[in-house]
Amino acid sequence: MRDDDVRSACFAALEVLQAKWGPDVPYAALAEGFNFRGRRIPFLNRAYGIYRAADAQRGPAALSVNSSPKQIRYQDEQTPDGVLYRYQGDDPENHFNRWLRSAHLLDVPIVYFVGTRPNWYRPIYPTYVERDEPGELRVLLAFGKMRGAYDEREPVHIPDEIERRYVVREVKQRIHQAQFRGAVLPAYSDRCAICRLREVRLLDAAHIVGDAEDSGEPVVSNGLSPCSIHHRAFDQDLVGVAPDLRVHLSRRLLDDDDGPMLDVLKRFHGSTIEEPTRRLWRPDPDGLEKRFARFQSAR
Numbered sequence: 001m002r003d004d005d006v007r008s009a010c011f012a013a014l015e016v017l018q019a020k021w022g023p024d025v026p027y028a029a030l031a032e033g034f035n036f037r038g039r040r041i042p043f044l045n046r047a048y049g050i051y052r053a054a055d056a057q058r059g060p061a062a063l064s065v066n067s068s069p070k071q072i073r074y075q076d077e078q079t080p081d082g083v084l085y086r087y088q089g090d091d092p093e094n095h096f097n098r099w100l101r102s103a104h105l106l107d108v109p110i111v112y113f114v115g116t117r118p119n120w121y122r123p124i125y126p127t128y129v130e131r132d133e134p135g136e137l138r139v140l141l142a143f144g145k146m147r148g149a150y151d152e153r154e155p156v157h158i159p160d161e162i163e164r165r166y167v168v169r170e171v172k173q174r175i176h177q178a179q180f181r182g183a184v185l186p187a188y189s190d191r192c193a194i195c196r197l198r199e200v201r202l203l204d205a206a207h208i209v210g211d212a213e214d215s216g217e218p219v220v221s222n223g224l225s226p227c228s229i230h231h232r233a234f235d236q237d238l239v240g241v242a243p244d245l246r247v248h249l250s251r252r253l254l255d256d257d258d259g260p261m262l263d264v265l266k267r268f269h270g271s272t273i274e275e276p277t278r279r280l281w282r283p284d285p286d287g288l289e290k291r292f293a294r295f296q297s298a299r
């Protein structure tokens with residue numbers, strides 16, 4: 001039995017949450033569940049990973065699976081075709097794994113919730129259980145896409161292999177970037193390292209030295225937590241951070257005289273960036289030196 005309605009309601013509710021919170025949603029918001037025919041339905045089950053909307057009328061297939069940042073490193077192996085998601089436990093026939101199998105056999109879309117920092121999740125949907133591998137105690141999750149106009153969007157597979165792999169790569173990069181941000185921002189107490197702005201929605205994680213793609217674990221010591229303005233300025237070499245952690249403004253900005261915003265930016269010239277809360281997370285001096293050389297040659 002398919003249960004497209006509950007899935008559509010779930011995806012629509014996630015779109016609303018993401019419009020409010022951005023691509024990552026706090027667990028506190030997810031914990032409230034979504035409305036379906038007058039009832040609150042949970043989005044996920046954090047304890048067991050694999051979740052099905054409770055009563056049988058809503059179908060035998062999983063509605064979502066989830067991974068915490070810790071689990072994803074050890075369990076969710078990424079392949080060019082998707083993500084290998086581990087069964088719950090070692091028994092392919094337990095009910096969790098049967099829900100996964102049903103999602104595969106019925107070919108229904110599910111949500112893949114990936115932890116990007118403690119108590120924050122990136123919902124990736126529609127996701128399909130593309131392959132079931134009971135012998136390996138795992139399934140292959142592949143990513144689909146939403147098609148159609150705003151009020152009649154529907155989840156579909158991506159039939160073309162090249163496009164499918166492209167989407168997998170894109171999702172992977174977005175998860176990596178989100179987890180990098182999820183590691184870097186808390187290290188700086190959710191403040192801009194330069195101006196101390198404390199509004200998470202205006203903060204980014206910037207790589208000091210360009211991100212080697214698929215480099216695995218996000219390394220905090222290769223990151224800074226600038227606000228959007230400082231991130232853009234850092235990327236454009238209008239602001240630099242020297243190995244002694246001092247902030248430098250480009251000549252061009254310093255010589256310019258153009259209104260209150262620029263005055264504010266100039267105020268941080270010569271100041272020192274915020275130190276991360278742990279020594280281990282301090283920006284790597286070699287990385288800073290390399291990056292600062294680029295800043296100096298740009299001006």
Ligand SMILES: [Zn+2]
Nearest residue numbers: 192195227230
């Ligand atoms: Zn800033």
